[in-house]
Amino acid sequence: MTWASLIHVVVSGLATGSIYALMALALVIIYNATRTLNFAQGEMLMVSTFIGWTAQRALGWPLAVSVVVAVVAAALMGLAIERLLIRRAVSATHWDVLIITLGLSLILRSLGAGVARDHRRLARADDGARRALPLDAPGTRDARGGAEPARGPADGHQRRACVRDLVGARRRRRGRRRCPRRAGGVPLFEDGAPRHQRLHRGRGGRLRLDAGRGGRWDAARRDREPRAALPAVRHPLLGAVPRAHRDSRRASGRAARPGGAEEGLRRAALVIASAVLVASWPWVAPRYFVFLASLVFVNVVVALGLNLLSGYTNQLSFGHAGFLAIGAYTAALTAIHAPRVPVVLTLLLAGVVTAVVGLAFGVPCLRLGGLYLTMATLAFGFVITEAILSLDITHGADGLRVPAVAVGGVGTLGDTGRYYLTAATAAVMVAAAVNVVRTRTGRAFLALRESEIAAEASGVPVAAYKTLAFGVSAFYTGVAGGLFAFVVGFLSPDAFDVFLSVDFVVMIIVGGLGSVPGSIVGAAIVTVLHDSLAAFQNYRPLIFGVILIACMRFMPGGIAAATRRISMRLAVSLVVALVMLSGATAAAQQGVTDTEIVIGGSNSFSGPLAYTGEQATRYGVDLYVKVVNDAGGINGRKIRTVYYDDGYKPQEAVANTRKLLEQDKIFAVIAPQGTPPVMATLDYLEENRVPLLFPFQGSPVIRGKKYVFSGMTLYDRQSKMMIDYLVGQRKFKTFGVLYQDDDYGKAFLAAYEKDLARHGLKLGAAEPVKRGVTDVSAQIAKLRAASPQVTFLVLTPGPGAQALKERQKIGWTETVMVSSGPLTDEKYLGLAGDAAEGVEGLSLWPDPLTSDLPGVKAYRAAMQKYFDKNEPNRYSLSGYFAGMLFAEGAKRAGRTLTRETLIGALENIRNFDSGILPPLSIGADHETQKQGFWVRVEQGRFKALTDWLKAD
Numbered sequence: 024m025t026w027a028s029l030i031h032v033v034v035s036g037l038a039t040g041s042i043y044a045l046m047a048l049a050l051v052i053i054y055n056a057t058r059t060l061n062f063a064q065g066e067m068l069m070v071s072t073f074i075g076w077t078a079q080r081a082l083g084w085p086l087a088v089s090v091v092v093a094v095v096a097a098a099l100m101g102l103a104i105e106r107l108l109i110r111r112a113v114s115a116t117h118w119d120v121l122i123i124t125l126g127l128s129l130i131l132r133s134l135g136a137g138v139a140r141d142h143r144r145l146a147r148a149d150d151g152a153r154r155a156l157p158l159d160a161p162g163t164r165d166a167r168g169g170a171e172p173a174r175g176p177a178d179g180h181q182r183r184a185c186v187r188d189l190v191g192a193r194r195r196r197r198g199r200r201r202c203p204r205r206a207g208g209v210p211l212f213e214d215g216a217p218r219h220q221r222l223h224r225g226r227g228g229r230l231r232l233d234a235g236r237g238g239r240w241d242a243a244r245r246d247r248e249p250r251a252a253l254p255a256v257r258h259p260l261l262g263a264v265p266r267a268h269r270d271s272r273r274a275s276g277r278a279a280r281p282g283g284a285e286e287g288l289r290r291a292a293l294v295i296a297s298a299v300l301v302a303s304w305p306w307v308a309p310r311y312f313v314f315l316a317s318l319v320f321v322n323v324v325v326a327l328g329l330n331l332l333s334g335y336t337n338q339l340s341f342g343h344a345g346f347l348a349i350g351a352y353t354a355a356l357t358a359i360h361a362p363r364v365p366v367v368l369t370l371l372l373a374g375v376v377t378a379v380v381g382l383a384f385g386v387p388c389l390r391l392g393g394l395y396l397t398m399a400t401l402a403f404g405f406v407i408t409e410a411i412l413s414l415d416i417t418h419g420a421d422g423l424r425v426p427a428v429a430v431g432g433v434g435t436l437g438d439t440g441r442y443y444l445t446a447a448t449a450a451v452m453v454a455a456a457v458n459v460v461r462t463r464t465g466r467a468f469l470a471l472r473e474s475e476i477a478a479e480a481s482g483v484p485v486a487a488y489k490t491l492a493f494g495v496s497a498f499y500t501g502v503a504g505g506l507f508a509f510v511v512g513f514l515s516p517d518a519f520d521v522f523l524s525v526d527f528v529v530m531i532i533v534g535g536l537g538s539v540p541g542s543i544v545g546a547a548i549v550t551v552l553h554d555s556l557a558a559f560q561n562y563r564p565l566i567f568g569v570i571l572i573a574c575m576r577f578m579p580g581g582i583a584a585a586t587r588r589i590s591m592r593l594a595v596s597l598v599v600a601l602v603m604l605s606g607a608t609a610a611a612q613q614g615v616t617d618t619e620i621v622i623g624g625s626n627s628f629s630g631p632l633a634y635t636g637e638q639a640t641r642y643g644v645d646l647y648v649k650v651v652n653d654a655g656g657i658n659g660r661k662i663r664t665v666y667y668d669d670g671y672k673p674q675e676a677v678a679n680t681r682k683l684l685e686q687d688k689i690f691a692v693i694a695p696q697g698t699p700p701v702m703a704t705l706d707y708l709e710e711n712r713v714p715l716l717f718p719f720q721g722s723p724v725i726r727g728k729k730y731v732f733s734g735m736t737l738y739d740r741q742s743k744m745m746i747d748y749l750v751g752q753r754k755f756k757t758f759g760v761l762y763q764d765d766d767y768g769k770a771f772l773a774a775y776e777k778d779l780a781r782h783g784l785k786l787g788a789a790e791p792v793k794r795g796v797t798d799v800s801a802q803i804a805k806l807r808a809a810s811p812q813v814t815f816l817v818l819t820p821g822p823g824a825q826a827l828k829e830r831q832k833i834g835w836t837e838t839v840m841v842s843s844g845p846l847t848d849e850k851y852l853g854l855a856g857d858a859a860e861g862v863e864g865l866s867l868w869p870d871p872l873t874s875d876l877p878g879v880k881a882y883r884a885a886m887q888k889y890f891d892k893n894e895p896n897r898y899s900l901s902g903y904f905a906g907m908l909f910a911e912g913a914k915r916a917g918r919t920l921t922r923e924t925l926i927g928a929l930e931n932i933r934n935f936d937s938g939i940l941p942p943l944s945i946g947a948d949h950e951t952q953k954q955g956f957w958v959r960v961e962q963g964r965f966k967a968l969t970d971w972l973k974a975d
């Protein structure tokens with residue numbers, strides 16, 4: 024490394040470190056002043072950065088003026104947020120600050136994505152504000168005052184007075200009893216059978232708390248039962264089983280409350296109606312709604328577990344996605360390696376393994392609380408994700424396909440069977456949760472939530488119950504993970520990121536902290552909202568953020584608190600409305616009608632490949648669809664397209680594809696993107712005999728499959744052309760590769776090794792990059808040490824650009840950087856700026872701006888007519904070509920268009936001249952392309968170095 028390179032690295036590091044230092048200082052100032060954290064700070068930085076960039080680059084203002092403008096804009100934005108949102112929330116609870124800043128983060132990120140083509144990122148807020156006990160004793164103030172209780176001889180008496188206020192006896196009332204509430208409208212005690220609690224002095228002067236049914240029968244119970252500290256450590260699921268003689272004496276010795284019988288009948292009727300609805304749902308609902316209901320039940324179990332931890336013991340966790348991952352992979356690996364194990368035992372094993380991990384995690388976290396505990400759980404989630412990526416047994420970033428649930432000799436469970444499995448499991452877990460919160464264990468959790476000092480003074484073993492809460496919560500989440508694995512059928516580390524943990528927190532806050540019914544309703548609302556807003560793609564975070572802030576502004580205690588003030592009918596009506604919203608797009612459309620053909624796909628409209636997905640579909644496929652529809656359609660039918668955003672996440676692609684097929688009733692899937700998402704949906708589409716047309720990926724796995732037609736030259740053919748050209752014509756001997764550690768990168772890696780072996784060569788170095796990682800400096804350093812003459816880049820655009828910048832930074836000019844086919848585009852290589860100069864690669868498409876081919880000219884004319892503000896590029900050209908091939912196949916299939924006739928028509932295409940690529944013929948291998956040509960970046964554009972190369 025030269026001195027100039029060293030100085031450049033040091034200066035760059037200091038500049039970046041200074042930015043992070045300023046961010047950290049801002050967070051510390053906010054926390055010290057308000058005892059809360061603004062987790063939307065990163066999005067505020069993004070906005071101020073964009074303002075400064077616009078002032079300098081777009082308006083041409085001097086750098087100093089642009090910096091001042093950005094600082095003033097950030098200050099005004101922060102002031103507005105504090106005055107309009109945070110100040111109104113701090114007077115309630117820190118949970119309101121959490122959800123409001125979360126919604127704010129979603130809104131800012133969504134707006135930023137719309138302007139700068141960035142992907143959304145959730146932010147979180149902290150639970151910094153401490154709750155205050157209702158102390159009236161001298162020397163104390165509430166939590167906002169910040170003063171500590173006065174220490175002295177009277178301190179113990181003040182604590183006892185505090186405990187009496189906290190857990191004193193509550194009077195019975197006719198109709199609905201009233202619960203004491205803390206700020207924000209969240210009740211201190213969960214609704215249930217009325218209880219009487221009494222604080223008294225036990226043996227050795229230790230404070231003890233008795234809890235019973237209240238009244239004279241409570242005194243009778245105390246006469247025949249020894250006093251014990253509340254709560255005694257007992258089994259959390261069995262400790263609340265009432266004694267028959269106790270209930271009978273209560274029934275015989277106490278008059279029924281007026282209206283109590285009617286209330287009981289109403290509750291029984293509600294339970295029966297709910298049971299009938301749940302049992303009949305698979306027989307009356309569309310198939311996709313059965314799948315969606317299964318996901319709701321999975322999330323209900325997660326929300327219950329998290330509420331037992333956060334809502335009942337005040338231990339906020341952002342690591343429950345990690346617990347879900349442990350349960351999911353445990354169940355999946357058990358189903359793969361021990362298929363004879365019954366599904367019930369598999370779910371129990373998933374729960375137990377996760378509970379053990381939860382207990383092991385809870386013990387060292389006993390001394391942590393508030394922000395520090397939150398950060399520890401956040402780190403736990405990252406650790407689990409990294410472990411999944413690193414372990415061979417989990418298949419790393421490639422994902423894990425989960426076998427269907429087998430039930431004895433009956434066979435495997437379909438959608439209906441999986442639905443009943445999730446529904447039955449959720450019912451059992453709900454009953455167990457209700458049982459837990461009504462026991463001494465549940466009241467101990469509540470005591471911990473309000474004050475650990477008061478709980479300890481009343482005889483509650485704080486450490487034991489905090490650890491127990493972690494264990495029980497992890498058990499619930501582990502069981503839910505097992506259900507998730509069986510319902511979705513495909514697991515990937517991307518599914519269990521921190522944003523999923525945030526979703527779980529949103530569920531319990533929207534539903535209501537410390538409420539079992541609130542957990543159910545919150546899980547249903549969030550799950551259905553995510554599904555309903557999927558059609559809005561990039562606008563989904565914006566809409567969701569607005570909903571969250573509105574919820575916290577007008578319903579700060581969650582739906583559970585609101586229903587106590589109005590009626591449970593509101594929550595039920597809201598859930599029904601959301602289900603109807605989700606079904607609004609499920610019109611009675613078939614894939615093919617007399618007037619319409621419906622096609623669509625799951626693609627990346629957010630995440631690392633957002634630009635590619637948008638260009639290939641909206642400005643590619645839809646561009647040709649507009650041309651066809653304006654010309655009268657295909658055999659009298661217009662084409663309609665439906666897309667959903669998967670963010671380059673395989674599990675999202677699975678859910679979206681099911682929705683497209685089962686709800687939107689599409690005829691065929693067209694132009695999905697990315698090897699991992701396509702591979703995750705491949706078996707499902709083959710089983711349902713749905714054509715998968717022209718995916719923007721080249722894994723050889725799809726070759727020869729009946730319902731799949733390739734959308735680009737497959738990776739093994741690309742590798743053969745690249746190696747033959749570089750070795751045969753350019754005479755290179757040593758090679759290295761920087762590849763993405765998933766199906767996409769490994770497919771190229773295997774092809775490179777095979778093709779080099781044909782020439783008697785081997786790869787000198789191969790460095791993997793995990794999906795989503797952009798820092799590749801370590802890998803570039805290792806590759807440079809191997810000194811390859813040629814270095815292949817098999818990456819997504821972000822890491823690819825960083826690799827080129829890092830290579831330029833360290834002055835590594837001795838190697839030829841070669842991009843893979845999907846990366847060979849000026850738009851993406853342009854992210855590296857002048858560092859991309861001289862990069863070579865295999866291009867699969869002619870230059871969309873300069874080519875004189877008739878098909879490319881027609882493409883440019885259509886782009887100018889329909890999307891004149893969008894610059895032509897290779898990705899939209901590929902989508903345009905996919906739309907052209909579909910239209911050609913549909914025309915040849917004739918008026919009687921079915922999936923089988925479309926397959927037959929495409930297979931019989933011979934010497935089709937598209938005017939874009941050389942004449943093509945599609946045979947039984949279903950490959951639409953088998954060629955490419957060599958290019959080099961010169962002055963920001965690719966210059967062709969060869970004619971079309973072929974790999975037969």
